[in-house]
Amino acid sequence: MTETTLLEVSQLTSGYGKETVLQGVDLHVKQGELVAVIGRNGVGKSTLMRTLVGLMKTRSGKIQFGGTEVSDLPPDRRARAGIGYIPQGREVFPELTIRENLLVGEVANVDGDAPDYERVYRFFPILKERSRQRAGTLSGGQQQQLAIARAMIGNPALMLLDEPSEGIQPSIIKDIARNLRSLNAETGAAVLLVEQNLDLIVSLADRGYVMEKGRIKATLGPKAIRDREQVRKHLTI
Ligand SMILES: Nc1ncnc2c1ncn2[C@@H]1O[C@H](COP(=O)(O)OP(=O)(O)O)[C@@H](O)[C@H]1O
Numbered sequence: 754m755t756e757t758t759l760l761e762v763s764q765l766t767s768g769y770g771k772e773t774v775l776q777g778v779d780l781h782v783k784q785g786e787l788v789a790v791i792g793r794n795g796v797g798k799s800t801l802m803r804t805l806v807g808l809m810k811t812r813s814g815k816i817q818f819g820g821t822e823v824s825d826l827p828p829d830r831r832a833r834a835g836i837g838y839i840p841q842g843r844e845v846f847p848e849l850t851i852r853e854n855l856l857v858g859e860v861a862n863v864d865g866d867a868p869d870y871e872r873v874y875r876f877f878p879i880l881k882e883r884s885r886q887r888a889g890t891l892s893g894g895q896q897q898q899l900a901i902a903r904a905m906i907g908n909p910a911l912m913l914l915d916e917p918s919e920g921i922q923p924s925i926i927k928d929i930a931r932n933l934r935s936l937n938a939e940t941g942a943a944v945l946l947v948e949q950n951l952d953l954i955v956s957l958a959d960r961g962y963v964m965e966k967g968r969i970k971a972t973l974g975p976k977a978i979r980d981r982e983q984v985r986k987h988l989t990i
Pocket residue numbers: 769774792793794795796797798799800801
């Protein structure tokens with residue numbers, strides 16, 4: 754892991770209509786890091802993700818990625834700059850085939866940067882076996898793999914994952930953690946994960962932030978993030 758800062762978020766605010774949800778968020782992710790933002794339902798985790806990828810407007814504050822300010826860039830520009838996004842609920846296209854869903858991920862590729870299908874299929878062999886089937890026929894866990902694979906096709910330097918454990922069987926959550934770890938080890942892509950699943954947080958993150966009412970209320974170092982009781986406390990308060 755290098756010490757170079759990849760994502761730097763300072764005093765970020767955003768919201769819906771008259772409601773301000775993010776109240777001034779500060780956080781950063783270094784190159785190759787696995788960082789979790791934890792917090793209960795409704796604290797603003799998905800709003801944070803949507804604002805980072807540009808689906809919601811930055812009202813004030815700053816998002817810097819790779820040393821450049823991206824706060825005013827549209828989502829496609831941020832994707833091509835290297836920000837991959839795996840939304841809550843996965844949002845694969847159920848009527849498209851698996852192969853077609855992956856093709857959608859190619860729009861995030863920087864020009865001349867070839868999408869690496871070999872690598873995707875090595876990580877998720879089921880997607881190769883079923884490449885001509887409709888994505889809607891996959892199980893929840895397999896759709897999660899497809900959503901991660903679709904982001905991988907864009908060769909992101911940072912993957913933003915919004916509650917990948919949601920609606921997934923506990924046994925599969927371990928697989929997701931293992932896949933993301935080896936993906937991180939092989940590609941060096943950093944991961945910013947928002948979660949409330951204790952197992953996934955503890956087994957995946959290098960460190961974390963605790964979110965409450967649109968603000969970062971605490972930080973969890975490498976030791977604290979592996980301490981189930983500490984993490985549990987922050988998820989239930
Ligand atoms: N599309 C929306 N329109 C209006 N308010 C929303 C919308 N999505 C979320 N909110 C509100 O924003 C707050 C934070 O929601 P969200 O970011 O989804 O939280 P989390 O992902 O942590 O569960 C909640 O009060 C929620 O009701």
